[in-house]
Amino acid sequence: MLFLQLFISGLQTGAIYALTAAGFALIFGATRVFHVAHGATFALAGYAYLACTDAGLPWPAGALAALVLAVAFGLAMDAFIYRPIQRHEGSFFTVFVAAFGMSIVVQSVIELVFGRGFVTVSSALTMARQVAPGIYLADIFWVAAGVAIALFVLVTLFLERTRAGIGLRALSENPELLRAYGLSSRRLSAMAFGLGSALAVPGAILTTMTSGLQPAISHQVMLISLAAAVVGGIGSLRGAALAGLLLGVVENLVIGVLDTQWSAAAGFVVLFAFILFKPSGLFGQAVTR
Amino acid sequence: MTAYLLNLATLATIFGILAASLNLLIGYAGIFSVAHAVFFGLGAYAGAQVAMLLVPDVLLACLAGGAVAALLSLGLALPALRVRGEYFVAASLGLQMMAVTVFSEAHALTGGHGGLVGIPLPTLLGFDVSAQGVFLTVCLAVLALILLAIRMLMRGSFGRSLMAIRDSESAAEAFGKDVRQLKTLVVVLGCALAGVGGALFSFYMMFVNVESFTLEQSILIMAMVIIGGTATLAGPLVGVLLLLLLPAALSFLPFIPPTQIGAVQQFIYGLAMALLMIFRPAGIAGQSAGRR
Numbered sequence: 001m002l003f004l005q006l007f008i009s010g011l012q013t014g015a016i017y018a019l020t021a022a023g024f025a026l027i028f029g030a031t032r033v034f035h036v037a038h039g040a041t042f043a044l045a046g047y048a049y050l051a052c053t054d055a056g057l058p059w060p061a062g063a064l065a066a067l068v069l070a071v072a073f074g075l076a077m078d079a080f081i082y083r084p085i086q087r088h089e090g091s092f093f094t095v096f097v098a099a100f101g102m103s104i105v106v107q108s109v110i111e112l113v114f115g116r117g118f119v120t121v122s123s124a125l126t127m128a129r130q131v132a133p134g135i136y137l138a139d140i141f142w143v144a145a146g147v148a149i150a151l152f153v154l155v156t157l158f159l160e161r162t163r164a165g166i167g168l169r170a171l172s173e174n175p176e177l178l179r180a181y182g183l184s185s186r187r188l189s190a191m192a193f194g195l196g197s198a199l200a201v202p203g204a205i206l207t208t209m210t211s212g213l214q215p216a217i218s219h220q221v222m223l224i225s226l227a228a229a230v231v232g233g234i235g236s237l238r239g240a241a242l243a244g245l246l247l248g249v250v251e252n253l254v255i256g257v258l259d260t261q262w263s264a265a266a267g268f269v270v271l272f273a274f275i276l277f278k279p280s281g282l283f284g285q286a287v288t289r
Numbered sequence: 290m291t292a293y294l295l296n297l298a299t300l301a302t303i304f305g306i307l308a309a310s311l312n313l314l315i316g317y318a319g320i321f322s323v324a325h326a327v328f329f330g331l332g333a334y335a336g337a338q339v340a341m342l343l344v345p346d347v348l349l350a351c352l353a354g355g356a357v358a359a360l361l362s363l364g365l366a367l368p369a370l371r372v373r374g375e376y377f378v379a380a381s382l383g384l385q386m387m388a389v390t391v392f393s394e395a396h397a398l399t400g401g402h403g404g405l406v407g408i409p410l411p412t413l414l415g416f417d418v419s420a421q422g423v424f425l426t427v428c429l430a431v432l433a434l435i436l437l438a439i440r441m442l443m444r445g446s447f448g449r450s451l452m453a454i455r456d457s458e459s460a461a462e463a464f465g466k467d468v469r470q471l472k473t474l475v476v477v478l479g480c481a482l483a484g485v486g487g488a489l490f491s492f493y494m495m496f497v498n499v500e501s502f503t504l505e506q507s508i509l510i511m512a513m514v515i516i517g518g519t520a521t522l523a524g525p526l527v528g529v530l531l532l533l534l535l536p537a538a539l540s541f542l543p544f545i546p547p548t549q550i551g552a553v554q555q556f557i558y559g560l561a562m563a564l565l566m567i568f569r570p571a572g573i574a575g576q577s578a579g580r581r
Contacts, residue, residue: 034375084567092374093321094570097515100508101562108555219504223382230379265390268383272368275380279372 001134006252012141012210014248015148016203018241020221021228022152023199025240027074028229030168030192033082034092036099037073039222040106041197045070046204046213047110053121067201074197077102078190103218111215120212140210147202152241155199159237168192172235220264227271233281243282246270295421301533302428303490306435308513308525310482315511316519317443318475319455320369321378324385325510328358328365328480330392330502332487337405337497338398339488345409347418347427350488358484359477366476370469373458385504392499404498411492428489435482440522451475452520512562518572527574532558 020042027035045066052062081098125143128136159165167188170178175185200221207213225240228247232239247267254266274281307329314320332354339353340346368380392399399405410419411427418427442448450471453461462468491497509532517528536554539545545553565572 034378081563081567085570088570091570093315093378094566096321096375096378097511098563098566101512101559101564101566104508104555104559105563108552108559111552112549112556223386226379226382230376234375259394261394262390265387268386272380272383272387275368275372275376275383279376 003253003256005135006256007249008135008137008141010249010252011245012144012248013252014245015144016206017224017228017244017248019148019151019244020200020203021225021232021240021244022155022237023196024225025229025232025235025237026155026168026199027192027196029235029237030171031078031082031189032172033078034096034099034226035074035077035193035196036096036222036226037077037081037103037106038196038200038225039218039220040103041070041073042200042204042207042221043110043213043215043218044073044106045201046208046217047114049205049208050114050119050121050213063201063205066205067198070197070201070204071194073106074193075190078193083186103222107215107218110218114215116215118212118214119208120210121208123209126209140206144206147206151199151202155195155237158195164188164191224267227267230279231271231274231281233283236281236283239281239283292421295425297533297537299421299425299428299493301529302425302432303486303493304510304513304529304533305432305526306428306486306489307483307510308517308529309432309435309439309522310479310486311510312514312519312521312525313439313475313479313482315514316521316524317448317455318451318472318479320472320476322365322369322381322476322479323378323504323507323511324365324381324388325480325483326502326504326506327385327388328362328483329487329490329506329510330388330497330499331358331361332484333491333497333501334392334399334405334487335484336488337408337491340408340411340492341405345411345492347411347413347489347492350411350492351431351485354484354488354491355481356484358487359481362477362480363473365480366473369472369476382504385507389499389503392502400498402499404496404500405491406496408491408495408497410495424493428493431485431489435485436522447471447474509558512558514572516558516561516565516572518574521572521574524572524574528572531573 020038024035024038027033027038048069049062049066052065053059077099081102082095085094085098123140125140126138128138131137159169167178167183168191171185171188171192178185178188207217224244224247228244229240231246232241232243247270250266250270251263254263307325311322311325314322335357336350336354339350343349364384365381368377372380393402395401410417411424412418413427418424450461450466453464453466454468454471458468490501513528513532514525515528516531517526518524535557536550539550539554540547
């Protein structure tokens with residue numbers, strides 16, 4: 001019974017990871033930017049939602065504020081950090097360091113404004129009920145699962161059916177050809193950042209209600225998205241989402257076998273093993289670089 | 290005041306060793322490790338155990354710390370040989386996160402979260418070197434030796450081959466360089482030197498726990514190298530001085546409450562990392578654009 005319970009909470013964590021990692025993979029797939037400040041986007045969205053509910057606003061207002069802040073941050077990172085760097089050099093590590101620097105900046109600002117401790121928003125959704133002997137389930141599980149599935153279907157449809165979505169996929173394949181067809185690679189990459197950042201928002205709001213936020217969450221989320229993107233096969237949306245789900249489940253199942261402390265490390269053991277033995281990930285193409 | 294300055298100088302020297310050794314990987318070999326604090330920690334734990342169980346000899350502890358770090362650096366060399374770029378950064382992040390868990394759970398070796406307490410006063414070949422000024426001299430001597438070794442190595446064929454690999458791995462291989470061997474060697478060397486720094490650190494603090502070997506520490510060391518300037522001898526040292534003097538300088542500003550200094554310091558160095566990458570990617574002491 002313990003394992004079933006852990007599996008269920010793993011699915012819930014995994015759904016959040018899956019959405020966030022899909023955002024990261026979308027950005028990387030389209031623009032080839034390793035957006036390590038994606039965790040900062042997640043943290044900003046979470047804290048924006050928290051600030052709004054603390055101010056007594058209804059939840060849709062909080063969610064809207066979180067969405068606006070997240071998308072604005074993603075677009076600003078693209079316009080003011082990545083673009084200027086790529087203009088003169090664009091080495092991968094330069095981009096990585098700058099993004100990491102900005103994510104440290106966001107973390108310290110959050111620490112200055114909200115303090116270092118854990119904060120949560122209490123919600124009726126997190127009240128757990130016994131659904132079977134020894135199995136407890138809160139309504140938020142269904143919310144997380146529903147939102148994750150719905151958004152994933154929407155994003156996949158967008159990428160496969162609409163002109164803009166096809167443009168995004170073309171951007172990753174051949175930016176030169178894209179320009180020849182009269183599409184703006186600049187606008188498309190901004191779209192990738194906006195969409196990818198928006199995908200971090202539901203996870204951030206759900207996390208505010210379940211396990212709570214702390215300034216260091218931006219690092220944790222960044223590491224998880226990165227791990228999921230690599231395990232899933234870099235650039236593959238489907239792979240990242242599946243790997244995010246997998247990491248969430250593994251993290252929780254480990255608690256049943258070992259101690260709680262090992263749960264955070266479990267995901268990285270999976271990551272390390274994948275890089276050593278199958279660097280192309282679940283759905284990725286072979287490594288070319 | 291003198292004690293305070295000596296403390297700052299000793300820490301700067303130890304971080305100088307760390308930054309110089311990471312520069313071997315990042316600057317000269319193009320191996321972007323974000324797990325340097327792991328090897329710093331391995332050296333610190335090994336040095337502390339030698340001091341507590343055998344003799345508190347600085348030389349012996351440094352050798353032990355370096356040896357343990359070198360042995361386990363194969364965990365970093367393995368992914369360095371197989372993957373590059375983003376994948377290697379991800380692998381080293383994974384290694385860092387696993388190591389922190391192991392450090393805080395392997396109570397018998399590391400003392401867990403409580404750490405190792407009661408590391409005896411350091412001696413060197415039987416002489417007491419525990420006085421602050423004397424210990425600083427020992428650390429400075431180690432740093433000087435390491436810098437000298439790096440300078441000689443990087444001027445020679447080893448360094449040239451490494452830089453060739455950094456700039457184009459396939460070209461270096463086509464010229465008959467044994468890429469696998471060179472990469473493994475530089476990872477082992479860089480990590481072993483970090484282990485030596487760790488052993489000195491454990492003597493100096495007389496106490497080690499996992500808090501000093503986290504991802505944040507790895508990032509700090511990386512920031513020192515990057516901000517100072519990669520692939521130069523002086524760059525990492527400049528970075529160390531800037532990033533260590535920063536919190537000290539901030540604590541003199543009256544309008545920042547002491548509890549917020551950590552966050553303000555992080556804000557500044559995060560911003561410095563981002564801005565430098567945009568305007569001067571070679572770092573403060575690095576050559577201007579075009580090189581690298």
